[in-house]
Amino acid sequence: MPRYDARRIEPKWQAYWDQHETFRTPDEVPEGPKFYALDMFPYPSGSGLHVGHPEGYTATDILSRYKRMNGVNVMHPMGWDAFGLPAEQYAIETGTHPRVTTYKNIDTFRRQLKSLGFSYDWSREVATTDIEYVRWTQWIFLQLFDTWYDPGFTWTGPDGKERTGKGRPIAELPIPAEIEQQGDDVVRQYQDDHRLAYQSHAPVNWCPALGTVLANEEVTADGKSERGNHPVERRALRQWMLRITSYAERLGSELDDVNWPESVKLLQRNWIGKSIGAEVDFYCPSLESGGTSGLSASESFEEWKQARSQSKFPAQPEESVLRVYTTRPDTLYGATYMVIAPEHPFVERLTTEENKDAVEEYCRKAGLKSDLDRTDLAKEKTGVFTGSYAVNPVNGEQIPVWIADYVLISYGTGAIMAVPAHDERDLEFAQQFDLPVIEVVETPDDAPNIGFTGEGTAINSGEFTGTPTKEFKRKIIEKLDSEGVGTKAVNYKLRDWLFSRQRYWGEPFPIWHEIDDEGNLTGKMTPVEESELPVELPEMEDFKPKGTPEPPLSFAPEEWLYKIDENGTRWKRETNSMPQWAGSCWYYLRYCDPKNDDAFIDPEKEKYWLPVDLYIGGVEHAVLHLLYARFWHKVLFDLGHVTCPEPFQKLVNQGMILGEAELTGFQDAEGNWISAKELPDNFEGETVSVAAEDVEKQGESFVLKANPSIAIDSRAHKMSKSRGNVINPDDIVSDYGADSLRLYEMFMGPLEQTKPWSMSGVEGVFRFLARVWRMVADDRAEEVQLNDAVQDVEPNEEQLRILHKTIKAVTEDIEKLSFNTAISRMMEFTNEISGQDIRPKAVLEPFVLLLSPFAPHLAEELWELLGHEESLAYAEWPQFDESKMVESEIEIPVQIKGKVRGRVKIAADADQDAMIAAAKTAVADYIEGKDIVKTIAVPGRMVNFVIKG
C-alpha cells in the first residue's frame, strides 16, 4: 500500500545525499557564476530547534537548490554561534562544563536540521567555540589592536572606489615630536590611545546579589536583573572598547550600495545618528587661573576673544573654556544658561564653595543611576547650579552654568548651551528652575514661538534678526569660525563598542599585561604572538561567582594566568573575555575556507565567494550584529584582507511565526463576562479561552453568540513556553514529514511577514503533497510503481500550456522570493493534471523538478520512480516557452462606464477594432440608443464603453 509515506522517503534521501556528498562544494575555487546563500547561524540552545529557524533556512535552501539546477556554483553552509550565557549559567548550577553542554546541544541541532533535508555542505560546519575558530577570532582581534584610523587618508580600494579615511597599521601612526621627546612609555601610551581596540574604564552592570556582571540585555527596564529581579549597580571597571565610531561615516554612507530592506538601512542610520551642527566655545571667567586678577569678567572675556581671533579655533579648548555642541547655532542669542553632564571634567572647578555640597551630592546620585533611569521621561528634570557663569561669545552675556543629568557625557562635548525657547528639554528644565526664556525664532505660522523647534526666521538676534534659519546657520558658523570661537562639527550617536565581558564562556583576549611586584597592572601590554595562538580557555572546575566583579578567568590556574619572560618581567593574561558578537562577526568568511591553518581565509576564495549574495535572518539583528560584522569587515578591507567593502549584498528578514490564533474572553471575580473593549488597564480577573463555535463576527470584532455585547479578543501570540503554544518542528516532521513542514512554512504567507501558525494549514499542504504523490505513483499497488495514467506520450496543447505557465510562474516567483505564490501555482498544476486520465511523463518530469527545491525528498523519490538513476539535485531547471503558453481564444470583460456588464470571447491576438466589435455584441442591451462617448480597449485585457444618456 504505498501511500505517500514521508517517514520512509525522507530518511532514504537524506542518507543518499550524505553518502554521495551531493551538496559538497568543491574546496578549490571553481569556474563560472557563484551564489552564496547564508543563514544567520543559530545559538544552539538547550530547547532545540524552534519553528522560526526553518523558515529562513528553507528560503535559502530553495534558492540554493534552484541555483544549482541552473548551473551556478553554490555556497550554502551552516554552523553554530556557540558561545553564550545559558551554557555558563548551566555550568554554575550543575558543574557541567559549558563545552559539554554546548556540543551536546549542537548535536541535537544538527540532527534536527538534517532531518529537514537542507542542502548544506556539512563539511564546512564551524562552531565559534571550536578552538581553531577561536584562534582566528583572536587573530582578527589582534588586527584591530594593531590598527589605528587615519581619518584624512585618501586612497583607492580594491573595489576601485576612492575613500577618505583608512584603518592603518599602528606602526604607521605619526608620533608628534612633543610625544617622542617624552620617551618610550609616552609614545607607547600614545599608540595605545589610537588603537581600534583600546582600554577604558567604562561603567558596567554589576549585580551584587548574583555576584556577577550583566550584559545590558540582561538588565530589565527598571534596573533589575532579569534573573531573580535583584538590583543592579553601575561600576566603573577596566574594559576593552572597539573604536567603531571611527567608521561611523562609512558605515552610514556605504549602506547606499547594498540591497537591503530600506527599513533596516534606516534603523542602522538612526543608530549611527549622524547630525551636523557646530562646536562653540564659551569663556568662563571663574576658570581663569592667575594672570587675570584685576580684570573684570567682561574685560577678561574681551581679552580672550581678542586672542582667539588671532589663534583661531583650537583642537582642544583652554582650561578656561566650556565647549558645547549644538545643531542649532542659529539660536545662540537665545542661550540663557548652560548645562554640563555630572561626569564633566570641569564640574569640580566650576563649583563655587557655597554650592559644593549640593553638587557633590547630585553627582554622586547621578553616578548610581543607570542610563535607563536617567532617560526616564516620566521623571521631572533634575539639576544643580554650580555657582559659575560663562560668557556667550556672540553677545557677551553672562549665563549661569548648571549640572544636570539630562546632558550625557558620552555625546558631543558633554556640555550644552540651553535655548529653552526652542528646545523641549531645555524649556522643561528652565520652567523647573525658573530660568529665563528668550525667543529667537519666529514661527512661519501663528503658533507660539516658545516651544517651537522647527525652522523659521530669527528674532532678537542682533545683526542676524530677520534671517531664515538655514541661512542663519551658515552665516553664524562663518562668523564664529572667523572669530575663532566656533566651527562646523559633525556628531554621531553611535558609541564605541564595549567589547569585554566578565564571563568564562567566551574567547580569551590574546593580550598580556605587565604586572609589578604587587601584581598590579603597570599599564604596559603586549599581544600574544601569532604563533602562540590560539589562547585556549583554561580548564576550570568552579564556575561559581565569587562576589566580586573580577572575571572568572582571574581565578584560572596560575600556569595559565602568569608568565615571566627571560629578563624577569612578569605578565598576567587579560582575564576579560570577548562578547558573543565576536564569533558572528566573521563566520561568513570562515565558511569559504573552514580548514585553513595558515590564514582565516584564502584570498582567492574570498575574492570568488564574497560578498554573500543572500543573507536571511531575523530583524532582531538589524542593528547590532549587522553593524558589528560590517565594521570588522571594513577594518579587514582597509588592511587588505578582504576585497569587497560590504559583506552582505542582499539581506532579507524573515517574519516572526506566532502561535495558533486564540480567542480569549475576560471575566471578573464573580464570573461575569467583561467585553474586551471595556477591559480596564488594571484588569485582574480571569482570562478564559473561548471555543470558535461560541463566537461570531460582528462588524470589526468577535462577540459571544450567547451575548453579543461581550467582545472577545482574537489574536495570535508569540510562541512561549509559559503560554504553552510552542510548536516543536520534530513533531511536525514525525507527523507529516519534513517536506510538509518546509512547504507549509513557505506557504503561510510572504517570507518577511509576521504570521500565525495553523495546524490545519500544515494538513493542507500535506494533502497537496499526497495528491502529487498519487498523480505520479500508484497508491493502490503493493509496490512503489508508476500510476497507470502516467504514460510516455506526447502531451496535448492544453497540458503543455499549463506546464509552461507553471514553469514561468514558479521560476519568477522563486527569483522574487515569493514562495507562497509559487506553491499555489504548483497546486493549480496538480489540480489540473491529476484530473486527467493520461498524464504524459513529459509534463510530470519538469513539474517534479519545479517542486524539488521546496519538497526535495518527495521530488527525488518521484524522479527515481519516473526512471532516473541520478539525483535531481543538478538536473537542469526547466525552461519555459512563451509560444507554448498562448491561448487561441480568450474571454475578456466588457465594461460600461467602468462596470462589468458582460464578457465576450475573442481571438487572443485580436486587434482593438475586432475587440470593440465583439464587445458591442456582448453589451448590446446597454448601448442601444445611447451615445458612446469614449471607448477604451486594452488588447488582451478588456473593453470599456463610456456612454451618455
Added chain:
RNA sequence: GCCGGAGUGGCGGAAUGGCAGACGCGCUGGAUUCAAAAUCCAGUGAGGUAACACUCGUGUGGGUUCGAGUCCCACCUCCGGUACCA
C-alpha cells in the same frame, strides 16, 4: 513623542491602474463505504431573487482617472522598533 510596517471573506492570504478574493484552511451538500477515515465532485464575500437580474463591498473621509485594493491628500486602528543624542 518619533521612526518603520500593516489594515482585503469565518481564517492564512492573491491580484504590471483593467473581471477583487487566485491558492490553501474552514464550512455546507453530494458520491464512495455496512459504517468511518481517506478520497472524489459541487457550492461558499454581504444583501437580494424561486432562479436570474441587480445592489453593496478591500480601515474611514476626500481626490485624480474611462476605470482605484493599487496613485494623491487627510484621518483612524493595530503591530514592531526607539527613547532627554543638544
